[in-house]
Amino acid sequence: VFKKTKPNIVIFTVEEVKLLEETNLTYGQFRGRVVSFLDFRYRTLNRFLAETGCRFAEAADLQIMHLNLSAGKATFIETKTNENRTVYITAPLVAQLTILTEDFGPEDLVFRNAMEKRIHPQDYISDLKKRAKLAGIVNLKKVHPHNFRHTYATMLLEAGVPITEVSKLLGHKDIQTTYDTYMHLADKTLQKAAMRHPLVRESVDPNETIK
Secondary structure, three states: OOOOOOOOOOOOOHHHHHHHHHOOOOOOEEOOEEOOOHHHHHHHHHHHHHHHOOOHHHHHOOEHHHEEOOOOEEEEOOOOOOOOEEEEOOHHHHHHHHHHHOOOOOOOEOOEOOOOOEOOHHHHHHHHHHHHHHHOOOOHHHOOOHHHHHHHHHHHHHOOOOHHHHHHHHOOOOHHHHHHHHHHHHHHHHHHHHOOOHHHHOOOOHHHHHO
16 A cells, blocks of 8 residues: 655756756866866756756766667666666757767766766755856755756656656656655646546636646
């Protein structure tokens, strides 16, 4: 039996996601080297997290050999559940990843810092908050990498995607985890579905039916 819980899920709006993907930051020098290229790397990482719903660690550990850009796919080998998981990438993101990975080898990381090493979580969070502030996102407390994942799941459920499929896309070991975390969204989706019943629809505002 599913136990109902209602955790405090904080998500970005569509507009906020776009701002975090598109707002540019200016970088100075690092150890005497111009590192303006970091802006593109971090913006691409923002988009990757938003469009795949993966965990920050999964993206940070992703090697180029596990990208299949021609097929629009990425496979995570290092996951929380120790099970491989594939995510799907849109054409614009494929274009960004193509630029990001050119001239690097298959064993190199997709997302790298100024030293071409793994991006440290705190460095990324700091960058994300600076970008959010510059973009005019007022509530900086909610600006955290994992909120991309919550936003991804929320938007899928509200779009009517079955929770079983959302669970697989998120890489949860079982649906119980998805249900415990996003149950209130599943209930909301079911309510909307119920309103589409022919006998019920007569009593529902037409605008709500269209939604």
